[in-house]
Amino acid sequence: MSKEKNYVDIFQILTETTRKTKKEKREELLAPLGIKEFFVDGKIAINKRICQGVECKLCIEACPTNALFWKSGEVGIVEDLCVYCGACVLSCIVDDCIKIMRKRESNKIESFSKPRDIIMLESQINTKKRFERVSDLFPKIEEYLKRYGRINIK
Ligand code: SF4
Ligand code: SF4
The missing domain is CATH 1.20.5 (Single alpha-helices involved in coiled-coils or other helix-helix interfaces)
Structure with a gap:
């Protein structure tokens, strides 16, 4: 070797x-x-230059795991407590202030930094789920044709 x-x-x-x-x-x-992790990995960063800090602190209130805290005049992060849920981004009053990148078990990477990104992401996920539900409910075209004897599929 x-x-x-x-x-x-x-x-x-x-x-x-x-x-x-x-x-x-x-x-x-x-x-x-009692919080379940949905993502296998992730990263979170706060842009301290554009954060409204002392006048805001909304992200700290929104965080379900207390991963965010107020320290020496700025927002601090305990990365080990962050589950990359996006609640802080949804509540942040400044676009691109909090940036999150997260990886699903399927290896799909999602990144967002403003509420609009999360809303679009949720909408894409819901559309995909709806499509899968409809696909499960109705037979595929080959199955349909096979069922009604129009074609022979081996
Ligand atoms: S992504 Fe969720 S868990 Fe992580 S800091 Fe933001 S609100 Fe807290
Ligand atoms: S919500 Fe956004 S602007 Fe407000 S303190 Fe948190 S990171 Fe800063």
């Missing part, structure tokens, strides 16, 4: 261990709150 191969393996092990430790820590912190 080459030196380079050893290095890659060790790096991967370290990365996986860090990810596992982070996941365990999050589970421990979120368990007492």
Whole structure:
């Protein structure tokens, strides 16, 4: 086995261990709150230059996990408590002030930074769900034709 191969393996092990430790820590912190995680990973950032801070604090009130807090005249984040729900972005009075990127189990990445983004995202998800429900209710064209004997599908 080459030196380079050893290095890659060790790096991967370290990365996986860090990810596992982070996941365990999050589970421990979120368990007492009874909050389920829907996303496998994510990132949150607040642009302190455009945040209205002391006059606002709406995001802190909206956060269901207390991941946001007021500290030394600005909004602080405990990333380990953030479940990337988007409630803070929905309540923020400044577009692009809070930026969230989150990854679903399906590996789909979603990112948003203003209420309008979340509303559009929810609308897309609901449309997809509605389409899937309708598809489940009605037979596909091949099944329909097979059922009524118009074509022979083996
Ligand atoms: S995304 Fe949700 S959990 Fe994370 S800081 Fe915003 S409101 Fe809190
Ligand atoms: S809601 Fe937006 S503007 Fe208000 S304190 Fe939070 S990040 Fe700043």
